[in-house]
Amino acid sequence: MGEQYQLEARPHPDGALRWIVTSRSRPDIEHLVDLDGFGGIGRCSCEHFEFRIAPDLRDGRRIGAHRCSHILTARNAFTDAMIATLIRVRETRHQTGTCQYCGNATEAGTDTCPECLQEIQANETDPDPETENG
Numbered sequence: 001m002g003e004q005y006q007l008e009a010r011p012h013p014d015g016a017l018r019w020i021v022t023s024r025s026r027p028d029i030e031h032l033v034d035l036d037g038f039g040g041i042g043r044c045s046c047e048h049f050e051f052r053i054a055p056d057l058r059d060g061r062r063i064g065a066h067r068c069s070h071i072l073t074a075r076n077a078f079t080d081a082m083i084a085t086l087i088r089v090r091e092t093r094h095q096t097g098t099c100q101y102c103g104n105a106t107e108a109g110t111d112t113c114p115e116c117l118q119e120i121q122a123n124e125t126d127p128d129p130e131t132e133n134g
């Protein structure tokens with residue numbers, strides 16, 4: 001297993017695009033990753049990025065791999081966080097309840113489905129004895 005599989009990213013309090021990446025084998029060494037660095041390529045505080053990748057980017061040479069394993073790890077963590085957020089938003093938007101009368105799905109914030117609600121309202125407004133079955 002390569003080193004990049006042992007990397008862990010955690011969000012930095014400064015914003016969603018800034019991450020702290022550590023290695024499980026060397027947790028004392030932290031790398032700061034800015035995903036919006038170099039126009040979205042990313043920027044990392046590690047030596048490999050600062051001395052090998054960043055000079056090429058500053059000179060406009062954008063050939064080859066411009067992302068160290070820390071940036072890739074942070075991008076992966078960012079994607080996970082973004083997907084989790086989008087799932088949460090979608091679930092909140094389509095949140096449903098359960099009808100207390102028939103058990104069918106209801107709209108968010110209600111405990112009576114449209115059919116049962118209609119039935120209840122019909123009984124309240126039109127108490128016709130002929131519709132009752134005893």
Ligand SMILES: [Zn+2]
Pocket residue numbers: 031044045046047048049068069070071
């Ligand atoms: Zn790096």
Ligand SMILES: [Zn+2]
Pocket residue numbers: 099100101102103104112113114115116117
């Ligand atoms: Zn119902």
